[in-house]
Amino acid sequence: MKRRRPALLCVLGLALLAGPLARLEAADALAPATAALPKAVAETPAARDARMKWWREARFGMFIHWGMYAVLGGKYKGEEIAPKHGAEWIMCDALLARADYEPFARQFNPVKFNADEWARTAAGAGMKYMVITSKHHDGFSMFDTKQTDYSIVRATPYGKDPMKDLAAACKRAGLKFGFYYSQLDWHHPALANNPDKKGQSAFRFNIALDKAKYVAYMKAQLRELITQYDPAVLFFDGQWVDWWTQEDGRDLEAYCRGLKPDLIINNRVGKSKPEDGDYGTPEQKIPATGLGYDWETCMTLNDNWGFRESDHNWKSAEDLIRKLVDIASKGGNFLLNVGPTAEGVIPQPSVERLGQMGQWLKVNGEAIYATQPSPCEQPKWGRFTRKAGRVYAHVFDWPAGGSLEIPAKAGKVAKAYLLADAAHAALKVEATAAGTVVALPAKAPDAIDSVVVLEVRE
Numbered sequence: 456m457k458r459r460r461p462a463l464l465c466v467l468g469l470a471l472l473a474g475p476l477a478r479l480e481a482a483d484a485l486a487p488a489t490a491a492l493p494k495a496v497a498e499t500p501a502a503r504d505a506r507m508k509w510w511r512e513a514r515f516g517m518f519i520h521w522g523m524y525a526v527l528g529g530k531y532k533g534e535e536i537a538p539k540h541g542a543e544w545i546m547c548d549a550l551l552a553r554a555d556y557e558p559f560a561r562q563f564n565p566v567k568f569n570a571d572e573w574a575r576t577a578a579g580a581g582m583k584y585m586v587i588t589s590k591h592h593d594g595f596s597m598f599d600t601k602q603t604d605y606s607i608v609r610a611t612p613y614g615k616d617p618m619k620d621l622a623a624a625c626k627r628a629g630l631k632f633g634f635y636y637s638q639l640d641w642h643h644p645a646l647a648n649n650p651d652k653k654g655q656s657a658f659r660f661n662i663a664l665d666k667a668k669y670v671a672y673m674k675a676q677l678r679e680l681i682t683q684y685d686p687a688v689l690f691f692d693g694q695w696v697d698w699w700t701q702e703d704g705r706d707l708e709a710y711c712r713g714l715k716p717d718l719i720i721n722n723r724v725g726k727s728k729p730e731d732g733d734y735g736t737p738e739q740k741i742p743a744t745g746l747g748y749d750w751e752t753c754m755t756l757n758d759n760w761g762f763r764e765s766d767h768n769w770k771s772a773e774d775l776i777r778k779l780v781d782i783a784s785k786g787g788n789f790l791l792n793v794g795p796t797a798e799g800v801i802p803q804p805s806v807e808r809l810g811q812m813g814q815w816l817k818v819n820g821e822a823i824y825a826t827q828p829s830p831c832e833q834p835k836w837g838r839f840t841r842k843a844g845r846v847y848a849h850v851f852d853w854p855a856g857g858s859l860e861i862p863a864k865a866g867k868v869a870k871a872y873l874l875a876d877a878a879h880a881a882l883k884v885e886a887t888a889a890g891t892v893v894a895l896p897a898k899a900p901d902a903i904d905s906v907v908v909l910e911v912r913e
């Protein structure tokens with residue numbers, strides 16, 4: 456759905472589909488023949504900008520991987536299962552047959568789950584949206600679905616719908632709410648482990664015994680997710696399997712948009728190509744530069760998406776704050792993951808780090824939310840973000856000599872002040888041939904990232 460070259464896009468024909476959205480049969484006049492694949496749905500660049508506005512301004516969201524795999528916590532029969540993937544892959548990594556994995560549902564009873572507490576943790580971290588696993592690769596549904604009994608509502612002692620509570624809690628907390636949904640499914644009878652592959656690969660690259668039946672199942676579940684919970688975002692995943700094509704992705708994207716036109720959908724709805732969905736999804740990494748289209752880095756707080764009891768390798772708040780700044784300086788969003796326990800508790804080390812990020816954002820959020828990418832090369836001492844008439848210098852390494860060199864490309868600096876200084880007292884600025892030198896106080900206001908606001912004439 457991302458338009459890479461709107462100006463070149465030539466509309467050659469319009470085929471109407473049932474439903475509110477017309478499906479645009481278009482081919483870019485200058486594009487190679489492969490562009491004959493139909494685009495997903497029609498939308499002008501202005502309409503797309505309006506739809507993406509809140510997401511682009513949000514910059515920071517909570518990813519949640521929560522499912523039946525939390526009951527195992529990375530172990531099977533007391534043995535730690537080598538984290539070939541993440542703890543949420545344990546059915547695959549332990550090579551469990553469906554009959555051996557299903558009974559864990561009877562132990563899944565998240566009696567400590569408190570939706571408002573999760574929403575408060577996200578909002579307190581300065582996050583603006585939440586994306587939670589409605590169904591991961593294990594095929595277990597975490598919502599009230601009529602399509603299968605293999606769900607938290609029908610197959611567990613908990614017997615309730617946590618997604619309904621979480622959607623409502625997010626609304627109360629002012630957070631946008633979204634779902635992760637996996638095309639890959641190790642439980643549905645229309646799919647099967649790949650008989651031509653060994654071990655975990657048989658799960659990872661499973662096959663479709665009856666693709667039409669499974670796609671109909673997915674569409675029925677997505678209709679439930681979209682009409683019952685009103686999500687703002689759909690994060691698809693598991694798109695790498697051979698039986699899922701880019702055309703399947705376009706069809707699914709058009710189906711979902713037909714139910715909710717303002718949905719924001721990731722590129723894994725198709726085959727993770729730049730033209731699939733609304734945004735790119737670099738995972739566990741931050742691109743060296745912006746990508747020329749909307750993108751979001753998703754990342755774990757430790758080394759696992761799902762809860763792994765033995766994983767204490769938590770990233771520091773300093774590392775996480777600087778990652779958020781680096782991502783924002785390149786025009787991306789940061790979807791940071793928590794993996795709650797089977798009892799419904801977000802691990803305390805996650806809560807602590809998110810709290811520290813929230814404290815930093817309380818003071819410096821102006822330099823992150825609704826910002827544009829840096830106007831110039833990354834400085835050695837930190838990063839730049841910007842808004843109209845302002846450039847934000849994020850200083851990670853406070854200069855010992857007390858002066859900060861700002862390149863001319865940042866603009867003509869009329870005034871500079873510390874964002875943490877409520878009085879906005881002007882710092883001494885001096886124009887030089889290379890740009891501007893700003894005189895800084897001896898002590899940095901923040902050990903992790905101190906923001907100097909530069910009021911500029913562009």
Ligand code: FHN
Pocket residue numbers: 541543544692693738753760
């Ligand atoms: O296999 C999944 C994995 O479990 C996790 O959900 C991540 C998060 O984006 N996506 C896939 C790996 O790329």
